[in-house]
Structures are given as structure tokens and as C-alpha cells.
Amino acid sequence: MSIAIIIFFCFNYYIYAYLSKVLIGFNNKRFIYFIMSLLNTYLMVLAYDLKSPYYVSYFIVLFVLTLEFLIFSKAKFIQAFLFSGLIVINISTIQMLFIPIYAYIIKKTPYEIFYNKDIFFQGLSILLIVLFIVFYIISRFISYKDIIKISTEPTYSLMISSIIIFILLYTIVDVIVLQNEKYFLQYLLIFIAAPILNLILFYILFFYSIKSVNMVVFKRKSDELELLKIRNNINKKEIQNKILKDELTGCYNRKYITLNLQEKYDNNIFNFAIFFIDIDGLKKVNDTLGHKKGDEYIINVSSVLKDCIRDNDVIARLGGDEFIIIVNDVEKEDVNIVLNRINKNIEFLDNLTKDYKVSASIGVTFIDEQLLKTGVENIIKISDDEMRIKKMASKHKEKGEKI
Numbered sequence: 001m002s003i004a005i006i007i008f009f010c011f012n013y014y015i016y017a018y019l020s021k022v023l024i025g026f027n028n029k030r031f032i033y034f035i036m037s038l039l040n041t042y043l044m045v046l047a048y049d050l051k052s053p054y055y056v057s058y059f060i061v062l063f064v065l066t067l068e069f070l071i072f073s074k075a076k077f078i079q080a081f082l083f084s085g086l087i088v089i090n091i092s093t094i095q096m097l098f099i100p101i102y103a104y105i106i107k108k109t110p111y112e113i114f115y116n117k118d119i120f121f122q123g124l125s126i127l128l129i130v131l132f133i134v135f136y137i138i139s140r141f142i143s144y145k146d147i148i149k150i151s152t153e154p155t156y157s158l159m160i161s162s163i164i165i166f167i168l169l170y171t172i173v174d175v176i177v178l179q180n181e182k183y184f185l186q187y188l189l190i191f192i193a194a195p196i197l198n199l200i201l202f203y204i205l206f207f208y209s210i211k212s213v214n215m216v217v218f219k220r221k222s223d224e225l226e227l228l229k230i231r232n233n234i235n236k237k238e239i240q241n242k243i244l245k246d247e248l249t250g251c252y253n254r255k256y257i258t259l260n261l262q263e264k265y266d267n268n269i270f271n272f273a274i275f276f277i278d279i280d281g282l283k284k285v286n287d288t289l290g291h292k293k294g295d296e297y298i299i300n301v302s303s304v305l306k307d308c309i310r311d312n313d314v315i316a317r318l319g320g321d322e323f324i325i326i327v328n329d330v331e332k333e334d335v336n337i338v339l340n341r342i343n344k345n346i347e348f349l350d351n352l353t354k355d356y357k358v359s360a361s362i363g364v365t366f367i368d369e370q371l372l373k374t375g376v377e378n379i380i381k382i383s384d385d386e387m388r389i390k391k392m393a394s395k396h397k398e399k400g401e402k403i
Contacts, residue, residue, distance in 0.1 A: 001240050002123075003125050004121040004122070004124045004125040004128070005041055005045065005121075005129040006298070007039045007045060007124075007125055007307075008037065008040075008041050008128055009037050010037075011128050011131060011132060012036065012037035012040045012041065012136070013033050013034065014132065014215075015037060015135070016032075016033040016037065017033060017085060018054065029108065030394055032072050036068050036072070039065065040061075043060070043064065044057075044104045045336070049076040053371040055307070058088055058091075058168055060271045060325060061084075061087075061088050061091070062081075062084050062085060062088045062168070065080075065084035065087060065088070066080045066081050066084040068342040069084060072152070074261070075349070078154070078157050078158070078161065079157070081161055082150070082157050082160060082161055085161060085164035085165075086160075086164075087163050087306065088164070088168065088199075089167055089168070089202060090131070090134060090135065090138070090199075091131060092167070092168065093135055093167065093198050093199045093202070094127070094130060094131055094195070094199075095127060096194070096195040096198075097195035097196060097199075098123075098126075098127050098130060099113065099123070100143060100192050101192065102123050102126065106119070119291045148328055149210070149213045149214065149217055150209050150210060150213050153213050153216065154211060156213050159205070159209065160205070160206060160209055160327075163202060163205055165345060167198050167202060180333075184322065191337065221288050236385075240296065242257065244256040244259075244263055246317040248295060248299065248317070249298060249299055249302035249317050250302075251302055251306075251315050251316050251317045251323070252314060252315065252316035252317075252383065253316055253317060253318070253319075254319065255317065255382075257314070257316040257318070257324050257326070258376060258380075260314055260326060261326075261376045261379060261380070262376050264367075264372065264377065265372060265376050268369070268372070269281060270367055270368055270369045270371075270372040271329065271330065271331070271364075271367070271368065271369075272326055272328045272329065272330060272367050273326070273327040273330050273332075273335045273338065273364060273365065273366050273367065274324060274326055274327075274364070274367060274380075274383040275323075275325040275326075275327065275338070275339070275342065275362055275363070275366045275383075276322070276323075276324055276362070276363040276364075276365070276383040276384055276386060276387035277322065277323040277324070277325065277342075277360050277361070277362050277363075277387065278321055278322050278323075278362075278387050278388075278391055279297065279298065279321040279322075279323075279360050280302055280357075280359040280360055280361060280394070281357060282294055282297060282298070282320070282321040282357065283321075284356075285297050285355075285356045289355060289356065293355060293356070297356065298317070299344070299360070300349055300353070300358070301323070301349065301358065301360065302315070302317065302323065304345040304346060304348070304349050305323060305325060305342065305345070306311075306343075307345060308325075308341045308342045308345055309325060309327065309338075310327075312328050312329070313325065313326060313327050313328055314328075317329070322387075323355060324352075324380075325342075329364075331364045332368075335366055339362060339364055342360075342362060344387065346358060346359065347385070359394075361387055361388075361390045361391035361394050362387065362390060363384070363385070363387030363388070363389065363390050364386060365382050365383040365385025365386050367379060369383055
């Protein structure tokens, strides 16, 4: 009897040590494992001495373990119940398989084993050694992380918990019949087969739950990664916008234009046109009407310029009153068509604006292969020079001077 009690104590301690990897807040509490193992051992001996019905002990164990996990860990009820149920199911089914075989070997009935203290504790010692081996094998095949996943998924934890209750209820019937000497030898094979089938059914559903939960977790992580990717792309785009776009107009800035032209230069992309645009009279509007009106002037001009280009073309504000438009994939003879469109749109805006005159000086440069080879800085300089020539011509025209 003493050997059985020691083995039972060690078995309890082993179970608690294993669950310390699983239950939150249950690790590094060896003193607690010792006290609980001692308590469970005392309750086992007390239950036997009180001659409590054997099948009731399974529910007592289930209740005590669940209560202990709730008190000494941070587990929720369903998690504590699930882990307690897994322990009790394995113990009860292995025990129901072991008892008929053990009884048949020693030429006793289960009834005689249950109520003969020496034989009972002798069999319990052997049973506990078998349970040690079984739990060790189970721990090799079932990751405690998978158990945690199931316990956190309400659907699957509820399903496993329902199966645990069902098997325990079946075990009650099995124990009641097993204790009847009349039916023991007649239905020996059924008594042996039933626990095996219960265990097989339980683990089929258990591994199915693990697989299903892993799929759910994988899908959830995939969705989270996809969402994170979208957020990162949005954040990346926002950062790029801050770096490469003009805050006032929403157009690209000088840095972007430089990068765009550098890419064309690096990849030998030519046959495009650069429109260098300078808004006339912005300083006068700022000085007489205020910077708010000046900003309005800039925004309105940028809007009509955007309406003049295609999606694959680029517009940028270089700063102050200067804009650049890059018209891609264009023939030299079509450049004037775009220029006329810009002039008409600016003229239309001027007709709508009452507070100040809207006009712009536009220099146009067609970039062929030969001009592209002169470099990005030279291309921008030539375009700027073209605009300044047009601006000077416009000023002379206003003064009635001949160039």
C-alpha cells in the first residue's frame, strides 16, 4: 500500500510539472505542486476508506483538479476544466482497460479487487506505472501549445469538454457492470474493447480539433499578416507622400522629379516633354491680397494643370511659383497640343477669377535620346532657361518692347 501511495504522489507531481508549461501563472510553483500532490494522495486514500462508489471518484477528481487549477493558476474555467478532463479521461479509460485484464490474470473479479485493500493497492501500483508511460508517450505526440490553442477556441474546447463528460458517464455504466461478478467473464472482451474504442474515439476527435484549430489559427495569422502588410503599405505610402509630395497642392515635389528624370536617364528612356511653368504675379497677389489668396492662386493653377495631363504623366511643384510637368511617350509634333491645352485652361481660370489676373510663363523642352545623354541637371537647366526666355518675352510684350 505504501508503494502505491508513493507512486500516486509522484504521478500527481509529474502531471503538475507538465501542466506548468501550459497553464498561465502555474510555473515555478514546486511547493504548490508538492502540497496539491499530497492533498490528492490523501483524498484518494480517504475515498477508498469511506468506500465511496468507484465511479464517483472520477467526478471528484475532475472537480478537485479543476478547482486547483482555478485557484493556483490564471486559467479560465473552460481551460481548467479541459486540462482536468484530459487527465481524468486518460486515467479512467486506461483504468477500465487495465482492471479486467488484471482481474483475469490474478483469477479475481473486479468486485474482489475493488474491495480487497491489498489487491487494490497492488493493482494501483502497476496501473500508475502504466499511466506514467502513457502520459509520457502522449506528451511526446501532443504539443502543449496545441492544447493551449484548443483551450482558447470556445467551439473546440466545448466539443472536447462534452466528449469528456460523455465518456465519464459511459464509464459509470462500465464500472457498475464491471463490479457485478455475474457479467464479468461473460462480457470480458467487451469490457476490454470498450475503453480502447473510447480512447480511440476521443483522440481521433482530439487530433481533429488540433488540426482544425491550427487551420483557424493559421488563417487568422494570415489575415493579420495581410492586414499588417496593408497597413505597412499605407504607412509606407504616407511616408513617401510626405517625402515626395508638396503639402499645399498634393503635386509631387522637386525630389520626385529629380528621381523620375534620373530613372529615365539610367534606363535610357527618351521621347518625353518637359513643361517648366512659372505662375505670373504671385508675389503681387501675396503682397496686396495676402498669402492666403496667394496659396489659393497656387492651388487653383495646380488643379487646372492636373486636368491637362494623363495618368501616366507627372506634375510637380518645385517650390514657390514654379511647376514642372513631364509628359511621357509623346511625339515632338504633339507637344504643342498639350501646350495649347494648358494655355486654354489657364485662360479659363483667369476668366473665373475676379480678384487677380491668372497667367503663366511656360517653357517647353522635348527630350530626345541625344539631349537625355547630357544628364538630369542639364535637362532641368535647359527647361528652366526655356521658361525664363518665355517669361522675359511676356514682360517685354506687356511693356510693348520688341525683342
